[in-house]
Amino acid sequence: MQGLRRMTVLSLTLGLVLAWVGPLSTLGDPDGQSRLSLLAVGVPGLLVFSVLYVRILQAAVAGTGARGEIAASAVVGVILLLTQDGHPWSWGLLGPAWASGAVLLMGRSAAITTTAAAIAVSLLLTSPGVDPGPGFTDMFLSPHREGVLPVLGAYLGVSATAPWANRLQLRFWQVVRAAEEGKEAQARLAVTEERLRFSRDLHDLVGHSLSAIAVKSEVAAKLSGVDAARAAGEMDEVRILARQTLKEIRTAVRGYRTVDLAAELRAMTAVLEAGGIRCTLQMPRDQVPEGAATLLAWVVREGTTNVLRHSSATECRTVMTVRDGSVVLTMTNDGVEGVEGVEGRGGTGLIGLSERVAAIGGTVTAGPGGPGEFRLRATVPLGGG
Template identity: 80%
Template sequence: MTILSLTMGLVLAWISPLAELADEDGQFRLSLLTVGVPGLVIFSVLYLRILKAAVDGTAARGELAASAVVAVALLLTQDGGPWSWGLLGPAWASGAVLVLNRSAAIVTTAAAIAVGLLLAPPGAGSGPWGAEVFAIPYEESSLPTLGAYLGMAAGASWANRFQLWFWRVVTAAEEGREAQARLAVTEERLRFSRDLHDLVGHSLSAIAVKSEVAAKLSGVDAARAAGEMDEVRALARQALREIRTAVRGYRTVDLDAELRAMTAVLEAGGIRCTLETPRDQVPEGTATLLAWVVREGTTNVLRHSSATGCRITITLREGGVVLEMTNDGVTGVAGRGGTGLIGLSERVAAIGGTITAGPGGPGEFRLRAMVPLEGES
């Protein structure tokens, strides 16, 4: 799609020759059919290769040189003024500036315009794009027409260059958002692994050491070996309690803190976030479950959409709590979520709640969770 939007040069190259295929008597121009059209086909192929190289960020020196030779050959063999075959110069420049630096692009544009005017000077030929279009004959004054030609030639080239630059900016922004999403997931994994290591690392190391001591003493001093194993058992139980505490702390998430954290993550990704929460406190068990829903919903927004806005609403109703997350930037929305939402749906369904995920408004995705207050454990 990006390459298609950069084909302005091809339009300039083809528009006048196509209008000149037949002369005033309706006869096809032999020179145009045998040389002009085949030459333009070759020029077009080379031009598209230049565009592809520009989008891919690679060099296209061979294509630039070959297309320049073809353009000059067509200008030398075909009869026309600057608004006819003379447009080949700006057409070539509109592709060349995409693979050159700024200084080289300026020089190239000026040179291409000069070559176009030199080989297809004002007054040459009688093509449909002559000075009469501006109602000012060349012999009276060529300055207005020349100024229009120069403006169009320079504008076409640099409009192409600006469009490519804008596309690269949008691509870089999208890659940045994806990197932020990956970073958020990685930081969460590191936090949990760090907490788990700090809590149980010492106990597991002590268990390993005492087990080795007990193994060495088993054939020498059974009583001491038994004592060591008693300590191993105590350490194992302590480690088990610490692991359960860690997992419970990880699974029991503060809803308000999670909402603030996920809002910060979304806004860091360039997504405007609107948050609406009830004044009354949500019960702890229900709040933990909703916090997991918010976390999973945020991950889906970052990974599976190009959202610019997200709205999170939590409403306390009689007998239950309803959470809704709605984001834009979605096309081809499916009516089901991924494995994370499936797992959450099973947990919510176990206490009589429901989770639905699917299209909201046009281009929107809506995640809705309803958790009954009487179902919390």
């Protein structure tokens, strides 16, 4: 995502190209006074305009506001248009350049109005009849060769197109960012739903038993001074209930920690494909023992979470093989950017998983695979778990 973010900001600098190429074409003007004005006022003004423009782009990509920068850059642009003599194809490009950034933080109607106003101001403050001189404008239409109207027509076409090309590029970035946020939300939702399920199960299992223990303990306390035998009987029942509750809790936790490998693989495929990631599975014919399968299911779950939350993958391949008394599960995806490793920053999930697998004599490795790939591999003894 960071790479795409930088590319988006770079692609939105079309306005800066317009802002600089047009005015710099006047360097070929033989009028020394015009050249002096460009170097003394124009270039410093363009530098200030560029800094403000870049800040507008960064705000647009980040989804924040930049009203101050938009207003300040508009003032700088008007000052430059008032102080510099130019043709629409030179300083007149400054208005469309400003609009290319400003419209990124506006709605459609406001963007149309802003683009039209920027073009109108640029035309009012420049003279279509002034010869811009040789250089950049020779690639377009010289007013002395073709007349004013063709020059204005071409100018209006470029000026109206540039801001909307930028809006289209920004819209593409917003769609990609929304898709990434959706994948992260899916992963968080899956974790939350699992926690809610376990909390419901735990409440249903022990809520009644703990209430009964509390009531019987109160009865035993009241009877202890008047009927010791009955009080002892009540406490015996409390002891039995406590043991039964402890057994139920252990059973619940054991069931929670036992994850079905086949179900986890189905869930992985459904979630990743819903996020636009193509999945391929290659499974062995022989059935994997329950203990090893449970550990591998946790590997699949952790690998799926990493793909969803920490990569820009478009494909994920999962291969499981049985050899030399062990089962090897390999998950490979083509989105290595930002994926946490066992020894990488913050990789607590994979670290905990590797410790659990190591406890039964297995191994977990995570890191680069082939070019542009990230690979998670777990080796679990068939008798493990």
